[in-house]
Amino acid sequence: MNQRRQLLLGSALALGLGLLALYLLSRVQPYEETVEHGPAPEAQANPYLAAEHFLRQQGLQVQRADDLQLLSTLPSAGQTLLLLGDRQGMRPRQAERLLAWAAKGGHLVFVAERLWDEDEGKSGDLLLDSLDLQQYQSDDLDEPEAALEAPTPEAGDTTAKAYPELTQLYLENEQAPAYFSFDTGFHLYDAANRAHAWANSAAATHLVQLYHGDGLVSVLSDSWIWQNDRIAEYDNAWLLWYLSQDSAVTLLYHADRDNLLSLLWHYFPQALLALALLLGLGLWRAGRRQGPLQAPASPSRRQLQEHLRGSADFLLRRSGQHCLLQGLQADIQRRARRRHPGFERLGVTEQWQVLARLTRLPSRAISQAMRPLPEQRLSAVDFTRQVAHLQTLRNAL
Known part of the structure; x- marks a missing residue:
């Protein structure tokens, strides 16, 4: 009797659990959830990684360099050199080598880094000063010079009027210009009137292109339009292809390689500070005093x-x-x-x-x-x- 009762209770419990599972399964609805992990480590380390992939997709040969040592082996003809890194450590000899490389038939693309100083008569940017180009802040301009120089939009083109913050590049045999999202806070000025092409927003010039010897030089007010998070906006990627078409591309991230001390300070500042503190304490400990060391007094020295x-x-x-x-x-x-x-x-x-x-x-x-x-x-x-x-x-x- 007890075994029969236990069997009935077990069957009833199994039936109840089965019915509960069927009910829960009928209420469950599958769904998909996307978890964003952020950019990959490669993208975080290289802000122009998307630009590299885009150029390779266009069938262009792309290489990356870290310093100007490659100029000794890089041919000028059929080459585009994108100088996108910081140039604060560039020396006059390196600037001369870059411009000489472009004069032999290369295409040099770089970013203007410093503003023109009226008192000193220079900006301190070696490449800009050598090409008689000047960079100003757009707010300091007396009048919108770029708007005066820009070609008149077509009657049907309303984008230029609706978005004056966008930069327009007008090409021959095209119904509408290309549009780029340059930072409108800066303006490039061709003091020697050598530029043969340029791109403007409503109040400033952001791209200047001029011949230099047998080569070509393109100067940008900023290169942020080609970084990973902005290259897909408007025609930013198209401009990168337009400037480097029919050539091999070299992306240069540093005009001069960082020395060991600057690298250590960038990646290990706490370790350097601790080392300096330890060295200072060691010098203080080993430093010579004004007199000999006095031995501590013995407790049994107080005698009559x-x-x-x-x-x-x-x-x-x-x-x-x-x-x-x-x-x-x-x-x-x-x-x-x-x-x-x-x-x-x-x-x-x-x-x-x-x-x-x-x-x-x-x-x-x-x-x-x-x-x-x-x-x-x-x-x-x-x-x-x-x-x-x-x-x-x-x-x-």
């Missing part, structure tokens, strides 16, 4: 003999030799008075005779010890000898 010696040294410095010698002579006279009543009333000769009889020392030793002290300071040897005579006489009493 040291106190007496210290007191004697103090009296010697403060009162001089005569005070110490006279103190010994006075002590000898006190002991003699105790052993010979009336000693103080005797003359000097009689006192010396009494001392000789009491101590059984020769009179010569008595006279050397008790004679009057000279006024001049005794030498160290004479002072020591006189103290020895007095101590011998006192100990004999």
Whole structure:
């Protein structure tokens, strides 16, 4: 009976669980969820990775370089050099080599990095100053020069009027211009009037192209339009292809390779600070002091003999030799008075005779010890000898 009851209970429990599972399955609805992990490490390390892939998709040969050492082996004809990295460390010799490379038939594309300084008559950007190009902030312009120089849009083209912040590039035999999202805060000015092509927004010029020798130079107000997060906007990618078409492309991220110290400071600043602090503490620890090191005092050093010696040294410095010698002579006279009543009333000769009889020392030793002290300071040897005579006489009493 018990087994039958257990079987029935087990069957009922299994049936209940089955019905509950069927009910839950009928209520469950599948769905898809996309988890964004952000850019890949390669994209985070290379802001122009998408530009590289885009150019390769167009069938162009693309290589990446880290410094200007490649100019010695890079041919000029049929090459486009995109100089997208920071050029603060560029030297005049390197700027001359770049422009000489472009003059032999290469196409140099770079970004203007510094603003024109009216007081100094230069910007400090070696490439810009060599090409007589100047960069200003758009807010500092007296009038929208770019708008005056730009071609007139076609009647049916309303994009230029509706989006004045976009940069337009007009090409021959085209109904409408190409549009780019340059930063409108900067303006390029061709002081020598050498440019043969340019691209403008409503108030500024952002792309200038000019011939240089047998080659071509294109100057941009910024290269942010080709970074990973903006290359797909408007015609930004098309401009990259247009400037590098029918050529091999070299992307240069640094005009000069960073030295070891700058790399260490960039990647390990805390370690360098700790090393500098440790080095400073080491120098302070090993530095020479003004005097020798004094050993710590022993706990058992406080003895009566040291106190007496210290007191004697103090009296010697403060009162001089005569005070110490006279103190010994006075002590000898006190002991003699105790052993010979009336000693103080005797003359000097009689006192010396009494001392000789009491101590059984020769009179010569008595006279050397008790004679009057000279006024001049005794030498160290004479002072020591006189103290020895007095101590011998006192100990004999």
